[in-house]
Amino acid sequence: MVKRRSHGDGxxxxxxxxxxxRGVLVVGYDDDGKPDKRYVHARSQRECRDRLExxxxxxxxxxxxxxxxxxxxxxxxxxxxxxxxxxxDPSTYAGxxxxxRRWIIPTIxxxxxxxxxxxxVRALRQAMTDAGRATSTVRQGHIVLSMILDAARAERLCATxxxxxxxxxxxxxxxxxxxxGALTAPQIIRILQTADGMADGARxxxxxxxxxxxxxxxxxxxADLDLAGHHYQVQWKxxxxxxxHGCGDEPCRFKRGADCPAxxxxxxxxxxxxxxxxxxxxxxxxxxxxxxxxxLPQLVERLxxxxxxxxxxxxxxxxxxxxxxxxxxxxxxxxWRNLLVRSGVIDESQAGPGGTELxxxxxxxxxxxxxxxxxxxxxxxxxxxxxxxxxxxxxxxHAREEEKREAMAALGQAWGGxxxxxxxxxx
Numbered sequence: 271m272v273k274r275r276s277h278g279d280g281x282x283x284x285x286x287x288x289x290x291x292r293g294v295l296v297v298g299y300d301d302d303g304k305p306d307k308r309y310v311h312a313r314s315q316r317e318c319r320d321r322l323e324x325x326x327x328x329x330x331x332x333x334x335x336x337x338x339x340x341x342x343x344x345x346x347x348x349x350x351x352x353x354x355x356x357x358x359d360p361s362t363y364a365g366x367x368x369x370x371r372r373w374i375i376p377t378i379x380x381x382x383x384x385x386x387x388x389x390x391v392r393a394l395r396q397a398m399t400d401a402g403r404a405t406s407t408v409r410q411g412h413i414v415l416s417m418i419l420d421a422a423r424a425e426r427l428c429a430t431x432x433x434x435x436x437x438x439x440x441x442x443x444x445x446x447x448x449x450x451g452a453l454t455a456p457q458i459i460r461i462l463q464t465a466d467g468m469a470d471g472a473r474x475x476x477x478x479x480x481x482x483x484x485x486x487x488x489x490x491x492x493a494d495l496d497l498a499g500h501h502y503q504v505q506w507k508x509x510x511x512x513x514x515h516g517c518g519d520e521p522c523r524f525k526r527g528a529d530c531p532a533x534x535x536x537x538x539x540x541x542x543x544x545x546x547x548x549x550x551x552x553x554x555x556x557x558x559x560x561x562x563x564x565x566l567p568q569l570v571e572r573l574x575x576x577x578x579x580x581x582x583x584x585x586x587x588x589x590x591x592x593x594x595x596x597x598x599x600x601x602x603x604x605x606w607r608n609l610l611v612r613s614g615v616i617d618e619s620q621a622g623p624g625g626t627e628l629x630x631x632x633x634x635x636x637x638x639x640x641x642x643x644x645x646x647x648x649x650x651x652x653x654x655x656x657x658x659x660x661x662x663x664x665x666x667x668h669a670r671e672e673e674k675r676e677a678m679a680a681l682g683q684a685w686g687g688x689x690x691x692x693x694x695x696x697x
Contacts, residue, residue: 291318388432391432409439472589610626
């Protein structure tokens, strides 16, 4: 006697005239009340039953069958336009787009999203490595792929994010890199003393004593500077934006979006910006807009002298260049290296781009390290420098040499009684 399948189990039968079994399962109904059916096929009854059970398990786990026909190329392109572009900063989107179009699509784009394996993730990484890309770039490729697959899983295009099953590259290198990052007290003193003899020295004092990001400093506005109240309110950052084609259904003859007669800025619809010059805009900062950064009296004194200086300043910036235009990031970076040379922190041979690891970003690490070593809570420090979480702040914190020695001295005192007299380490 043939065993009947219960309601909801689906149907299982052999196709007439063909050596093939078919399983069918109703997964829902459309607006007209017609059943939405999904099919599985196999050469044997047992294999077909197994596939039907796998389909039911898939529906039970995800709420609906996975869409297994979509390729990674199709989904990555959709993800860029519908998920990433509306929500992320334009510069972040540009980085995502470059990774997708230069690496993910050419390397594994033809693969079905639902069929991706950890080996495909490793293939992407290997392709980037073989092309000579830095570990940080390969790591970014891994992260972007993982974000794409997280979104694919939410859209029921795959059961799991296989990128999470593969360790991100550069983990050991990150641990080594974390051992550096904070300037020493003697270096800071020499830099501040040298800056005091420069016309724009207030910019470097501001950089060192606020821990603000480069773009936030270059985009700082006088309207947000309260010298009487001894604080600065972070409202804007300097950022260069890109333009896309705006020609719509009648494409222009230009390949680059920037050359299109109807070009539009590549930003989300609700993105706040103020155009300054060329591609440069004031945009909202990475962290929460409006955070308050306290200013020391010594810094306020130097800012007062700087602000009182007569110079062109059509955009109301705190630190414009001599022509009144914003200082560009590459120029700011070079001027920082020049300052390090004048201060004796690096030598002349290190003054060029990439010549030293002591970038201006080290000032952020230094602020976090000094405040943390003074005992201040990571939450407070994070609100000053603009970190989203205490965990991010912890990554910027570096133990100073004297702290390490004090810790070891305490260790010797604590354990000396248990193991006999231990050599004392002077703090």
